[in-house]
Amino acid sequence: MTNIPRLQYAHSLSTREGYRGYGAEQGSKELRKAIAETFYKDMGIKDTEVFVSDGAQCDISRLQLLFGFNMSIAVQDPIFPTGDVEKESGTYQNIEYMTCVPENGFFPELSNAARTDVIFFCSPNNPTGHAASREQLERLVQFAQENGSIIVYDSAYAVYITDGSPRSIYEIPGARKVAIEVSSFSKIAGFTGIRLGWTVVPKELLYSNGFPIINDFNRIVCTCFNGASRIAQAGGLASLSKEGFKLFWRNEKGDFCV
Numbered sequence: 534m535t536n537i538p539r540l541q542y543a544h545s546l547s548t549r550e551g552y553r554g555y556g557a558e559q560g561s562k563e564l565r566k567a568i569a570e571t572f573y574k575d576m577g578i579k580d581t582e583v584f585v586s587d588g589a590q591c592d593i594s595r596l597q598l599l600f601g602f603n604m605s606i607a608v609q610d611p612i613f614p615t616g617d618v619e620k621e622s623g624t625y626q627n628i629e630y631m632t633c634v635p636e637n638g639f640f641p642e643l644s645n646a647a648r649t650d651v652i653f654f655c656s657p658n659n660p661t662g663h664a665a666s667r668e669q670l671e672r673l674v675q676f677a678q679e680n681g682s683i684i685v686y687d688s689a690y691a692v693y694i695t696d697g698s699p700r701s702i703y704e705i706p707g708a709r710k711v712a713i714e715v716s717s718f719s720k721i722a723g724f725t726g727i728r729l730g731w732t733v734v735p736k737e738l739l740y741s742n743g744f745p746i747i748n749d750f751n752r753i754v755c756t757c758f759n760g761a762s763r764i765a766q767a768g769g770l771a772s773l774s775k776e777g778f779k780l781f782w783r784n785e786k787g788d789f790c791v
C-alpha cells in the first residue's frame with residue numbers, strides 16, 4: 534500500500550495491478566510502522582506489537598472476548614459506555630467501580646481499591662475530560678504491578694492533551710509489562726464512520742503462567758476479525774503523512790503541526 538489518498542487507493546483496487554484481497558489481518562506493515570513511529574516514539578513499541586482495527590470500541594469487545602467474562606474487572610465511574618457494556622449485560626459477576634470525581638482529582642483512590650484481573654482505564658476520560666497526570670499513571674501502573682492486573686488503557690482522545698500529561702500509558706516505566714493500549718483515528722482525524730483504530734499489545738505482557746498475551750490477541754484478530762478495510766487503512770496512512778499532519782494533528786501546545 535502506498536501513501537496516497539483514500540479515493541485514489543480505492544480506485545486502484547479496481548485495477549488488475551492494484552487489486553488486493555485479504556490480509557494482513559494485523560494491518561498493513563506501513564500503517565503499523567507509521568502508528569508506532571508517530572504515537573510511540575522512544576517508548577519501545579515495535580510495529581509488530583501494533584494491531585490495526587476497525588475502531589477502539591470493537592477492539593475493547595475483542596479484548597473482553599479474549600479475557601472472558603469470568604474475570605474480575607474494574608472500571609472508572611463515570612466512563613464512556615465501551616467499558617460500561619458489562620453493567621448493562623450483566624455478563625461480568627465481579628465489577629469494581631472506581632469513582633472519579635472532582636473531590637479525588639478524577640482519579641480513583643487506589644490505596645483502598647480492590648484487586649481485579651483487568652482494569653479498564655480511559656484517559657482523557659469520556660465524559661469527564663480529565664487527562665490523568667504522569668504521577669497518577671505511575672500510581673496506576675504500580676497498582677497493576679503489585680496486584681498482577683492488566684490495564685486496558687483507552688487513549689482515543691490522547692492527541693487533545695495539551696498540559697504535558699502522558700499521551701500514552703507506555704510513557705510510564707514498567708507499563709509494557711502490565712498494559713494494553715487501545716486507540717482510534719475517530720476523534721483525532723474524523724474517522725468515526727470510516728472505522729479505523731489500533732491496539733498495542735507488548736510482547737512482555739504475559740499471563741500469570743508466562744504465556745504471551747500478544748499470541749492470543751493475534752489469534753482473536755485472525756479468527757474473529759480479518760483486518761481493517763484497506764481503504765480505511767490508506768486513509769489512516771495518509772492522515773499520518775506530512776500533508777495529513779498539517780490538516781489534522783496538533784502538538785502538545787494545541788497548535789497545528791506543520
Ligand SMILES: Cc1ncc(COP(=O)(O)O)c(C=O)c1O
Pocket residue numbers: 587588589590591613615655658659687689690716717718719725729730
Ligand atoms: C473514550 C472512547 N473510546 C473509544 C470510543 C470509540 O472509538 P471508535 O470510534 O474507534 O470505536 C469512544 C467514542 O466516543 C470514546 O469516547
